[in-house]
Amino acid sequence: MQLTCEEVIEALARGTGMREEELIPETRLADVELDSLMLAEFATVLAVQHGVRVAEVIDPTEATTIGDIVTAVVEQARAGGAHAGAAAQEAHGTQGRQGRQRTPTGVASQGSAP
């Protein structure tokens, strides 16, 4: 399973609600107040959208940078962290970017996804 940096950044933006332009490689988690809960949500987005399990390689400590996370995830995916299959297919078919619904308040629905 190959993941590009762009795909990881997109998933990180979706998982955390940050804008992609805010996700600068040198930025530390502490600087943008990214906590372990939001990183766990990011890992779930990757699992749903790409069938990749990465939770164990994400270091949520404050000194970690965005670049550290992207690198770790890309390497983990390349090393075989992929669990492609039904989950990923479902993600793309019903919960992926194309299938994302709008909530009652007009915000991309995360209450029902992932």
Added chain:
Amino acid sequence: MNRDVAVTGIGLVTPAGVGADATWDGLCSGRSFAATDPALSGLPVDFSCAAGDFDACAHLPRRTVRRTDPFIHLALTAAQQAAADARLTPGAADPDRIGVVLGVGSNSLLGYPSVSRRLDTGEHHLISPLALARSVPSMAAGEVAAHLDCRGPNFTVASACASGGHALGVARDLIRSGTCDLVLAGGSESGRAPLSAISFTRMGALSRRRHDPAGASRPFDRDRDGFVLGEGAAVMVLERPGHAHARGATVHAVIAGYGASADAHHPTSPHPDGRGLRHAIGTALADARLGTTDVDHISAHGTSTPVGDVIEARTLRDTFTAGPPPVTALKSSLGHALGAAAAIQVACAVLTLRHQAVPPTVNVDHQDEAVDLDIVTKVPRQRRIRTVMTTSCGFGGANAVFVLRTP
């Protein structure tokens, strides 16, 4: 000692619009905001009153929107409006003495079907770690506290469709007792989740007027057949009048009386004699030290259900022996925002006192003969209004009644 509690800030997000002015203008336009709802597509009842003009990202940080459900977006936005209206700027009050009490009728049900499917298939690693944190009712009050730095008492009241009323009542008591200097209080709910809609449909509570969504919510009309799901939030800033004057805040209205009661009868049906509502009305009037003839207008619960409306109308007729004052039912226009509905009524009652006008009840084409009330219909009615009563009821037999007065 002055027992009144002042309302110094109002925040409203409703199907009529974002803000108190938009909501008031929408109510006075005499139209229903019900329409076919894509979120309910394919369900037996596929229409609702949505807060269509509300874009959460226009009012809140994207990250907050990402990790919370719509009822929290609505609550936060209404709370921000209320705080601004009350000039509640940083330093205006001791944060330790600012409370937040919100009413939310049930957990947000938006994400549960997805979680349930993952549980069934054993795909536990695909369940969002936010599934619980984004949906539990207490998160609305918690997020408001975090965003506005309110470090006093913080909790959520759940009494179904009376939740927002009871939250305001508890908040009123926190001010009266001296526990808090200020409390942001009200209710929030988005009832448009498919699980919520199908549950109410199966219960037989919703109107099935799919061919005419705008005509579906018709409280006190003979052709009513159920309520219309809605969403929204109302948050108000409460404080002692003296506290408000000392910090230069404007007092919009005062809460003079509050009554709470239970029917102690049935899970979903009101007591046929309206005994719980009658008790709450009596308690609120006694609390306000007023009589029925002092009330100039009633904003009724009026959901548009065949049984509930008649019981409420009969109760009002029997309680106000000299004849009830003009009555309106805002759910005809806004739909039923469930846990937020009572707070929306109270907030709009404050607007009624401000504008000296009663918004109309929409869709009363043929008033039910069993409803012996002066229902305001079609257009707003201007009149001298010093005292307004709101009546709200919820599943479980909960009732909340308020008496509000001009300052």
